[in-house]
Amino acid sequence: MDKQQINEILEEKHQMLFNWIAEQPTEKWLSHPEGKWTAGQHIAHLVNSIKQVNYAMSLPKFILKYKFGKANRSVRTYNHIVERYDEKLAKNQEKAKAFNSKLKVPPLKQRDQLLATLLKQQKKLQKKTNKWSDKDLDNIILPHPLMGKMPVREIIMWTAHHTEHHTKDLIENY
DSSP, rough: OOOHHHHHHHHHHHHHHHHHHHHHHHGGOOOTTSSOHHEEEEEEHHHEEEEEEHHHHSHHHHHHHHHHHHSSSSSOEEEHHHHHHHHHHTTTTHHHHHTTTTTTOOOOGGGGHHHHHHHHHHHHHHHHHSOOHHHHHHBBBBTTTTTEEHHHHHHHHHHHHHHHHHHHHHHHOO
């Protein structure tokens, strides 16, 4: 997937989420089915996740290479990343539940600020993607807590899927 396609899918997946949120009454920000996150927790989690990717991409590339190494394989396709993530998530439900139980519920007064931050971070990620060379996107790796080390291009594609994953959870359960 080239940079333009990555940015388009980032835009598409985030727009789906923003559209769903806009259609919901504000009370849904704090409500949730048993054992599920609130809409606010989903958004806070996505903000934290994308901020980490943006932070890593702000570091000098030589530091990332020194700390995490370089890719030793070719970049996977978007669909392969999605399949692999879903498999890893299914196999690590206990780890996911432990992680999920630690996220605080953001108050309703933080709703607009969190949504604006998510949009700002998404746009920042798109700009960073455009600025990085294809070689660096494919060769510099970053750690993912569930998937292990991945080339930056894959992390960005995963970010699009991660947003879709949480949007689907919201749509199906709320």
